[in-house]
Amino acid sequence: MSNYHIKHLEEYYQVYRKSVRNPEVFWEEIAEEHFMWRKKWNKILSWDFSKPEVKWFEGAQLNITENCIDRHLYTRGDKTAILFEPNNPSEGAQHITYKELHDRVCRFSNVLKAQGIRKGDRVCIYLPMIPELAVSVLACARIGAIHSVVFAGFSANALATRINDSDCKMVITSDGSYRGTKTIDLKGIVDDALDNCSCVETVLVAKRIHSEVNMKEDRDQWLQPLLDSASPKCTPEIMDAEDSLFILYTSGSTGQPKGMVHSTAGYMIYSAYTFKNVFQYKEDDVYWCTADIGWITGHSYIVYGPLANGATTVMFEGVPSYPDFGRFWDIVEKHKITQFYTAPTAIRALAKEGVEHLEKYDLSSLKVLGTVGEPINEEAWHWYDDNVGKKKAPIVDTWWQTETGGIMITPIPFATPTKPTYATLPFPGIQPALMDENGNEIKGNQVDGRLCIKFPWPSMARTIWGNHQRYKDTYFSAFENMYFTGDGALRDEVGYYRITGRVDDVIIVSGHNLGTAPIEDAINEHPAVAESAIVGFPHEIKGNALYGYITLKDTGEGRNQDNVRKEINQIITEQIGPIAKLDTIQFTNGLPKTRSGKIMRRILRKIAHKDASNLGDISTLLNPEVVQDIMDNAL
Ligand code: WT7
Numbered sequence: 001m002s003n004y005h006i007k008h009l010e011e012y013y014q015v016y017r018k019s020v021r022n023p024e025v026f027w028e029e030i031a032e033e034h035f036m037w038r039k040k041w042n043k044i045l046s047w048d049f050s051k052p053e054v055k056w057f058e059g060a061q062l063n064i065t066e067n068c069i070d071r072h073l074y075t076r077g078d079k080t081a082i083l084f085e086p087n088n089p090s091e092g093a094q095h096i097t098y099k100e101l102h103d104r105v106c107r108f109s110n111v112l113k114a115q116g117i118r119k120g121d122r123v124c125i126y127l128p129m130i131p132e133l134a135v136s137v138l139a140c141a142r143i144g145a146i147h148s149v150v151f152a153g154f155s156a157n158a159l160a161t162r163i164n165d166s167d168c169k170m171v172i173t174s175d176g177s178y179r180g181t182k183t184i185d186l187k188g189i190v191d192d193a194l195d196n197c198s199c200v201e202t203v204l205v206a207k208r209i210h211s212e213v214n215m216k217e218d219r220d221q222w223l224q225p226l227l228d229s230a231s232p233k234c235t236p237e238i239m240d241a242e243d244s245l246f247i248l249y250t251s252g253s254t255g256q257p258k259g260m261v262h263s264t265a266g267y268m269i270y271s272a273y274t275f276k277n278v279f280q281y282k283e284d285d286v287y288w289c290t291a292d293i294g295w296i297t298g299h300s301y302i303v304y305g306p307l308a309n310g311a312t313t314v315m316f317e318g319v320p321s322y323p324d325f326g327r328f329w330d331i332v333e334k335h336k337i338t339q340f341y342t343a344p345t346a347i348r349a350l351a352k353e354g355v356e357h358l359e360k361y362d363l364s365s366l367k368v369l370g371t372v373g374e375p376i377n378e379e380a381w382h383w384y385d386d387n388v389g390k391k392k393a394p395i396v397d398t399w400w401q402t403e404t405g406g407i408m409i410t411p412i413p414f415a416t417p418t419k420p421t422y423a424t425l426p427f428p429g430i431q432p433a434l435m436d437e438n439g440n441e442i443k444g445n446q447v448d449g450r451l452c453i454k455f456p457w458p459s460m461a462r463t464i465w466g467n468h469q470r471y472k473d474t475y476f477s478a479f480e481n482m483y484f485t486g487d488g489a490l491r492d493e494v495g496y497y498r499i500t501g502r503v504d505d506v507i508i509v510s511g512h513n514l515g516t517a518p519i520e521d522a523i524n525e526h527p528a529v530a531e532s533a534i535v536g537f538p539h540e541i542k543g544n545a546l547y548g549y550i551t552l553k554d555t556g557e558g559r560n561q562d563n564v565r566k567e568i569n570q571i572i573t574e575q576i577g578p579i580a581k582l583d584t585i586q587f588t589n590g591l592p593k594t595r596s597g598k599i600m601r602r603i604l605r606k607i608a609h610k611d612a613s614n615l616g617d618i619s620t621l622l623n624p625e626v627v628q629d630i631m632d633n634a635l
Contacts, residue, residue, distance in 0.1 A: 004273065023045065027429065036066050039059070040059075041060035041265075043055075054462060062239060064308075081101045081307060082101060083315070083335060089330065096131060106230075106233055108135050116201070117140075124149075126149075127173060138303070143236075143237050146245070147246045151295060154576070163193060163200060167199045174205060175210065207223075245268075247261055250403070260461040265458070267458070274300075275311070279370065280339075285367075286335050288337045291372075339366075345511050348540065368396060371395060371398065372399075373508065381421060396410050397421070402513070403475065404460060408426065439480065450487075450503055452482035453482065453483040487501065507534070507546065511543070522576060529568070531550075533549045593621060
């Protein structure tokens with residue numbers, strides 16, 4: 001029996017049992033048979049969740065790009081590795097073969113080295129979804145530099161925070177980016193960010209939109225001439241299994257974004273193994289994940305997982321609505337996409353536009369459909385199943401996180417019977433637990449609780465960059481000897497999991513993880529604002545939208561409230577990015593607080609959900625009178 005490729009349900013259960021009974025043997029077989037090592041490990045796993053410390057394959061040496069590129073050169077050199085589909089369809093797709101990818105990554109690696117980047121240095125990548133993004137990620141990995149990709153929709157301020165937090169020496173960006181009919185001045189955003197970053201020595205600039213940009217002498221360089229004159233050969237840096245591969249920032253419920261640090265060997269094995277099984281990937285498939293490489297989904301399931309399997313992975317630069325709402329389906333037909341992986345918010349947005357956009361296209365190549373990022377509602381699940389998959393392509397509802405590095409709970413298509421809104425069963429190697437509020441594990445089925453993981457898996461983040469204590473406090477302190485996910489979940493009568501959503505102050509808007517604290521900090525910068533609190537409320541397309549309760553310093557008389565609303569959203573856009581704008585702003589005379597001064601978000605959440613019938617006991621509040629006032633003026 002092969003552990004690597006699971007084909008039916010019985011096999012899943014067998015593999016799963018083995019992965020739990022003897023995790024080390026299980027992972028060792030996979031590592032041994034499916035990857036290229038420069039040196040084998042001395043120890044498969046050591047772990048202690050109380051520190052927390054986790055090490056996989058200690059003593060092993062490798063380079064992930066040898067696994068993702070070099071080893072395919074003889075068998076798949078002329079096969080398309082990256083299929084680039086540009087924003088504007090008339091520009092035409094680009095097929096980058098494994099040989100070409102090797103050439104491009106080596107040249108880029110040599111450019112990085114020539115610019116003084118060494119193993120362990122941090123490089124910030126702030127690029128649109130163009131081939132240079134994947135190539136620069138891989139070039140960092142090839143020379144052992146730690147990449148920190150920042151989604152190119154973040155503002156200058158958010159970018160600066162991330163650059164400074166991990167002390168990046170270099171930024172890789174482009175003149176600008178295309179987004180449907182719009183262009184965005186990325187280089188201008190980088191320039192603004194770097195006014196507040198002293199660590200950056202070099203900025204490499206790719207040309208994409210051919211706009212006029214300002215090049216700062218001694219700092220900024222055009223990328224292409226450097227690539228053209230670089231050698232297409234670059235010996236990969238030999239990395240230790242536990243060396244850091246990348247940092248990726250994610251929002252927390254409080255404070256600044258957390259730079260999650262991922263390791264090399266464990267991450268590689270897990271992203272590759274999950275990719276193979278969750279998408280039932282076969283040699284001639286053309287796989288497309290619509291995420292941006294600025295998120296973990298893109299890291300694991302556009303770049304590393306697919307390339308480690310020698311797959312053809314599509315990179316799409318554009319948006320689902322340009323030139324029209326048929327764009328996704330046009331791409332599916334054109335490239336005969338076999339696996340399609342997207343987010344519930346995209347599915348809902350497309351469903352709203354009607355099936356006429358789909359009907360024009362032949363979607364019969366599709367074998368597996370995926371969803372990720374937030375709970376998928378039943379209606380969206382059925383729309384996807386009926387209209388996109390024509391009830392023939394199983395839907396994999398994949399639950400995971402930036403912190404987990406790879407898919408954790410998911411059906412295995414053609415093996416696990418799917419159930420709408422359920423992520424179903426844990427992937428081999430993953431041991432979930434549901435916990436009650438007293439810290440006890442809830443056993444049995446038909447129960448719900450807080451979702452934890454009891455045992456380490458290879459791709460778990462190892463720390464938060466520069467703040468191991470925060471890593472411990474956030475993930476390993478709520479429940480003893482467990483990784484706490486921050487999500488609630490229920491387990492049904494057959495043991496299937498359904499993720500019910502965050503149990504902390506993280507709000508997921510259109511699949512983007514937003515912490516309330518940085519948004520509130522931005523709002524509070526408005527000179528008229530005394531204080532603010534943000535909660536999520538259900539939104540038809542976005543899943544959740546943001547509701548802000550804002551108290552102004554004076555009564556607001558004489559002030560145009562609509563202008564203040566606009567100004568607040570403008571500040572949020574500048575500080576974080578347009579994804580964090582508030583949908584609803586209610587001006588309040590005060591915010592409900594506990595006697596210790598903590599804002600009672602639970603009450604605000606209920607009011608925003610239009611579910612104020614049972615607010616619980618509010619008499620213990622410091623200021624119960626504001627609650628009625630907020631309810632009377634709720635929007
Ligand atoms: C949070 C993690 C993992 C890639 C994208 C998001 C939510 C993710 C699902 C799903 C229900 C989901 C969780 C999780 N989430 N996938 N299939 N069903 N909820 O990564 O930004 O780190 O967010 O997204 O709440 O904790 P992320």
